[in-house]
Amino acid sequence: MPRPSGPPDAADTMVAAEVAFFTKALAGFAKSKAKFEVRSMIHDLVILDSSFNPPTLAHMRMATAALQFLRSNPLPTYRSTRLLLLLSVNNADKAPKPAAFEERLALMLAMARDTHAVLASSASEGPDAFDIDIPIDIGLTSEPYFHSKSNAIAASPFYVRPDLSPSAVPGSKITPDQLFLIGYDTLIRIFDPKYYKAPADNDDHGDGAGASAAASLPEGLAATSTPMQVALTPLMRRARLRVTTRPDSDWGDEETQRRWVAEHVDALGGPTEHWASRISLDTGGAGTGASAVSSTVAREASRAHDTARLEKLVGPAVLSWLENRSPYGES
Template sequence: MFDFESHLNSFLKTTSKSFKLLFVTNNQFVLPITNRILVLDSSFNPPHKGHLSLVAKSLTHKLGDESAAHSSMNSRSVLLLLSIKNADKPPQPAKFEDRLKMMYHLAHEITDQLGVSCAIGITNCSLFVDKALTLEGYFKKNYTDRLSYTFLLGYDTLVRLLSPKYYEPRSLQDALGSFFNTSDCFVLTRNDGHDSLESQLQYLERMKKGMVADTPPTWADKIFLARGDAATENISSSSIREIIQSGSNSWISKTTPSVASFITEQRPYDDIRTPP
């Protein structure tokens, strides 16, 4: 397996970089045909089938002003992005290097099952707007300036992204304006007991009518909402960790086979298991 630990430690020691591309499943991440990077930014603690479903649906959904000829899966690559902003504090309950190893397995499953190139990157940016600007700068410098960027989110994350309270005293438009200038979002509905499916599916219509607090109606054109799969739309990393802590093996069906094997063999969550 790729030596994630040494590359992680090297990145942590630098002060001049805010993003590093660590690993690519194929020989080349950005091909001449590539016009869009799908960014799955998560804690990956652990990766699970909900992540895989989010990627799969984003690959076939029409995004932006793409024509049918330019919206094929072959024109898109997937970036799994892990933020290590709080690396000065011990990450819990799985170490960053263990999460990167689990991301490695997920990346290969994405490539093998979905047929697209998948990369793993780390960043010390914590805000979406900073991540978007950093990625745009990196790929423009090292690859091309003709790429579009789509962040893949669950509905709950979208709500947090657009919540004014996280940006006070700045206005939401001031804080996120540059994000929507450079990027857009693909969002899957969630079944987490907070908002009904109907309410989630109507969210963009409410935004277009000016009914979402402090959010410009034009932002609805940069958000693409789709219905999540019933089998995966209530899966979360935290719920998997809770099941692991309980001692049950039912978590295995909620993550992918190679990630489940890694957890079983390497036991990155032993620290949260309930003592006998």
């Protein structure tokens, strides 16, 4: 049903200001020609890359589960962990619809609020208390492929840690370890050879049709390495992948998915690399069948103004934003 007319209330003013802010931010990012930019010093950088169209409880569970895992397997640098919500404005497979990028950025901000609320509710007293002050960054990238996103983030001065620079190498820079949070379907795309081309086959028109392998080989890689090995080796040496399993008719059950990683990933990486050791699989939290939590289902519920259904799919701040703005149109 259409929203009632009348003077704007505080919520209307807030979301309008957020969209205006991100509209300006997007324009500045496009004008800068940058490959990566943070819009909002670290050892573990937890990266949730998605279209956030809209962000759902499944997205939030991926983030909070990873942060809770890091907490339960503490490192001396745990307190320097950050979460990066990353939006690509040049997606390899999806056109930017139906929600505009500035609306998705505002929804990511709402998700960040929901995530902090979840962390706060799970905090406890004492030395093992959950760190509810983990910073959450909202980032933009023009890179459509994961290895290029990782490279751009690693090169970003925002995440450089000068305090870890070896004294023997003045001016050297060390960037945080990267932990990408992805679904199993995304893992399959990362290791799909169709996304990688030899340098001679590179698409020079900038239309995003394919990713080219780097002109120079990563150290220790054979000259006979595949374009995918050349492109992904720096990513797999630098980053870890935390994969949420997604049992369904396309990918099989969880055991099938674990077996695929164990039996195929190292072979794809070649004899000098051990890519499977950089991948951990986490039991899916998106649900299956009628209980599935997905952006598609959330869009349908938002379009139908089905609040009872929507509140089971998205966090409270995201729900409030969707009800106020209705970015997916009327039913």
